[in-house]
Amino acid sequence: MNTVSRPNLTKDLKDFGNVHVQLSTPRLVEKILERKEGILTSTGAVRVMTGKYTGRSPKDKYIVEEPSVKDKIDWGAVNQPLPPSRFLNLYKKMVHYLKDKELFLFKGFAGSDPKYRLPIDVYTEFAWHSLFARQLFIRPDENELKHHEARFTLLFAPNFKADPLEDGLRSETFIIISFEHRLVLIGGTEYAGEMKKSIFTVMNYLLPEQGILSMHCSANVGDQGDVALFFGLSGTGKTTLSTDPRRKLIGDDEHGWSDEGIFNIEGGCYAKCIHLSEEKEPQIFRAIGFGSVLENVVVDPVTRVPDYDDASLTENTRAAYPIEAVKNIVKPSVAGHPSNIIFLTADAFGVLPPVAKLTREQAMYHFLSGYTSKLAGTERGVTTPEATFSACYGAPFLPLSPLRYAEMLGNLIDKHRVEVFLVNTGWIGGEYGVGKRISLPHTRAIVHAILEHRLQGIETVQDPIFGLHIPASVPGVPREILNPKKQWGNEKDYEKKAADLARKFMENFKKFAGIPEEIRKKGGPLIHP
Incomplete structure (x- = not known):
């Protein structure tokens, strides 16, 4: 050619x-x-519309x-x-x-x-x-x-x-x-x-x-220089949980991991702002000001006040702002090697625990799986929750084989002795429409416990279906919500729904030919297909 x-x-x-x-x-x-491309809102941000493609x-x-x-x-x-x-x-x-x-x-x-x-x-x-x-x-x-x-x-x-x-x-x-x-x-x-x-x-x-791992994740750092990475698909809380007043933000979406540590790929943030409020997400809410861009956000025609709860145009309303608009950041956006990695999932089936400690094999399995769920009503044709898998939590943006990124991550986890956790920001006590979503304060308490190393040495219970190691207690979180099975009114219903999701995991994982067998056997669900 x-x-x-x-x-x-x-x-x-x-x-x-x-x-x-x-x-x-x-x-x-x-x-x-x-040029009449947008209007000025009460926040000082410009509101624009993206037409039929939102x-x-x-x-x-x-x-x-x-x-x-x-x-x-x-x-x-x-x-x-x-x-x-x-x-x-x-x-x-x-x-x-x-x-x-x-x-x-x-x-x-x-x-x-x-x-x-x-x-x-x-x-x-x-x-x-x-x-x-x-x-x-x-x-x-x-x-x-x-x-x-x-x-x-x-x-x-x-x-x-x-x-x-x-x-x-x-x-x-x-x-x-x-x-x-x-x-x-x-x-x-x-x-x-x-x-x-x-x-x-x-x-x-x-x-x-160049030998550098690129990642679809957010990152922040504590006062002691301890770096945390947050992987997750849209809607799992990646931006919300990494933008934390207790810690300095490195970046909210894209990072590289070199021999020196973590660096942000971007200079700004692109936050989902559906249901945004100052009470729940104060740093993001206050970051939206002059020079920010609000995409497809409904605005009062008289007062020009944005209505972040209005999803009539799209669920995917967005705010773009420079990272400097966040008060607590690292500048420049570089830091050392992470000590914790958190995989975020919004499980709409209500069967994954709010938090679980992952083994090395489980970390590789869940990284390659990249699971979350689509909710009814968020996309045309989606009438019930659907499991969705995106390799490395970013399949649409990976030009190379997912196995390349997974191998690099595994080597870095081993080299820097990084602890990995799975955190479910989705539903408990039943699937979407029956149970309830885990409260943001409880999720924040879980994340803080992880980052402050308060889960080290805590007794864990292994889930018999997914094989996940669930902490028996987490400071600031009610014990009864940690084990999802106990939150369901009928444990048989839970077991059936959990087994259904486990089989979806295993079916999805079949596409990864050449993966080490120990990851497939020790990292995934314990049930047989």
């Missing part, structure tokens, strides 16, 4: 007559209001099938291959479309550790997307800006739509990554999260190639 000559972005864009470079936050806000479009994501990466990418439904010729044709059409448009250019970095950071240029058709990039990625200082030379460029044109027949794509929407040309193309969608996750996907390829 002949390689396609690298697009010369400097040459292609030299005739663009109206590119706003590195506008400040106030200038971008002025542009957003002037979330990512994973089925429209592609990686260009280039010689240098062809044998490394884990091709499939997540990483769909795109021929180089189709990529180049679409790129040329997109550049032609953008030539007469007013554009916004943000120059910055992904990766807060200077040794491993990636210089990026982000060209956007909308001013609010440039503000989003400014808040979510790492902003250079004046000296860094003078010497900035992008190693990856992202073009985001929501109003440019692909022709599925002509371009060989599934729909008019596309998110395409070319590692050889170091380009990301996004079109046909206004959802800003595509920018964030595309660059994360890029880092998930580049960092492991």
Whole structure:
């Protein structure tokens, strides 16, 4: 296969007559209001709407099938291959479309550790997307800006739509990554999260190639330098639990783990804000101010006060703000090696315990499983809770085999003697609609007990179905909620529901060919399929 000559972005864009470079936050806000892209809210944040796409479009994501990466990418439904010729044709059409448009250019970095950071240029058709990039990625200082030379460029044109027949794509929407040309193309969608996750996907390829584990997790650090990682899918509490007034936030979503320790990949936070309140999540609530971006949040037309409880537009309402808006942070966003890892799951079946200590094999099993549950009503067609599994708690963003990331994590856990826990932020006493969700204060008490090493030496009971080691007591948490079976009115009903979920775990795990047998046997459920 002949390689396609690298697009010369400097040459292609030299005739663009109206590119706003590195506008400040106030200038971008002025542009957003002037262009009627959004409205100003009572918090000072800009509220924008993303149209029919209020979330990512994973089925429209592609990686260009280039010689240098062809044998490394884990091709499939997540990483769909795109021929180089189709990529180049679409790129040329997109550049032609953008030539007469007013554009916004943000120059910055992904990766807060200077040794491993990636210089990026982000060209956007909308001013609010440039503000989003400014808040979510790492902003250079004046000296860094003078010497900035992008190693990856992202073009985001929501109003440019692909022709599925002509371009060989599934729909008019596309998110395409070319590692050889170091380009990301996004079109046909206004959802800003595509920018964030595309660059994360890029880092998930580049960092492991340098021997660094990239992770979909949040991280914080205590006064003694003790670092904790929080892995979890959307809705499990990753951002909420890591944004803790007792500890300093390193980052809320994406991190790298090098020989020196942990570093944040981003410069901001992208928090879900459905049902956000100052009482339950004060740091996040107070972080939303001037320069923040509120996506699809319902706002009172007169007072401009956001209604975070209104999900009429989407459950996936979001707030984007710079990490500096959080009062208690580490600056720069780097820290040492973790002493604790917490896997978060929101089990809607009500059968997993609020907390369990994991063995090394269990840690690997649950990391590869990446379990949580979708709730009824949150997606069209979902009428009852559904188990969902996302390898390494971030399958949509992993260009390499999940086994590569899992092996790296296992080696780091062993090397640094990290303790690993599973924390269920979902339901107890019955499944969704019958039981109740574990209270946030109880979950916080569990997390604090873990991080303060108050569960060391506490008696545990092994669950006969999942094999998990459940603490008999946790400071500040009622004993009766720790064992999920005892919370159900009918223990036979519990056993049936738990066995059903255990079988789903085992069925999902069959896809991991080549996994060490000890992880499959000792890490998963104890029941036979």
